[in-house]
Amino acid sequence: MERNTVQRQEIIEVLKNNYNHPTIKELCELVSAKNIGQATVYRTVNSLVSDDVIRRIDCPDGVHYDYRKDHYHFYCLKCNKITDVFLDNSLIDNLLSASNLTDIKHVNLVFEGICDNCQKLNKDTC
């Protein structure tokens, strides 16, 4: 039922090779050379999220996407950059069991704060 179209393949490929957590807009630019209509990018990305092929990252500046699922994220409120945060599964398991929820599919966990670089820059200007 999910057809393996060339557009879908290409979008997956781009996401797989990109570690920068692109937004849908950035993704449109990344595939623009391949002449994929933006309606198709929207449709495909939504379908890939539903099918658990890629992951949504809900950030203060909007939605980003990530092909990799083995980590969490930090969002810098100053420079708006996203960095990966690797956490032991056991820590997340502790949350899950404490939550008393019985059917959790995903954990959207985004730390928000000031990254080391922005902290340093701020210190320099004082």
Added chain:
Amino acid sequence: MERNTVQRQEIIEVLKNNYNHPTIKELCELVSAKNIGQATVYRTVNSLVSDDVIRRIDCPDGVHYDYRKDHYHFYCLKCNKITDVFLDNSLIDNLLSASNLTDIKHVNLVFEGICDNCQKLNKDTC
């Protein structure tokens, strides 16, 4: 510098008395009786988030807002309802120290899955 306007007071009051995690759209409706322009709702809500008076909850269906900050959230992928999840601070502290991040202002944590009610409904139809 932050002026305590009647509009701002009213929006804070509505958020304080609302436990349903309203979206900006819902908030506009909630204050519509008070003749507050929607541009003002947008501006005020963004400013309240910046000032840490209210909290953004980034969900699959968009952004919701919450006046209370002592808990986390569960989002049902079936019925799209948000419920509060209370977790010990110690669990979150464990995440923070494991993350190696030094200046975290917030933790946006949203569990996504199927709520008990939707699980039950699903079972009934089989």
Added chain:
DNA sequence: ATCTAATTGATAATAATTATCAATAAGGTG
């Protein structure tokens, strides 16, 4: 090779968000 139905892409339509700017009002100050 042919068939069928899902998918695509161009475009239109809609929805969401931000910018503009004259009018208003909050919070000083004398």
Added chain:
DNA sequence: CACCTTATTGATAATTATTATCAATTAGAT
């Protein structure tokens, strides 16, 4: 209290983001 300054408001326009439409295409089955 009257006055002043300037942030804020609200109506609207402008912009941006997202979804719907539909004829043409194409993946995958037969």
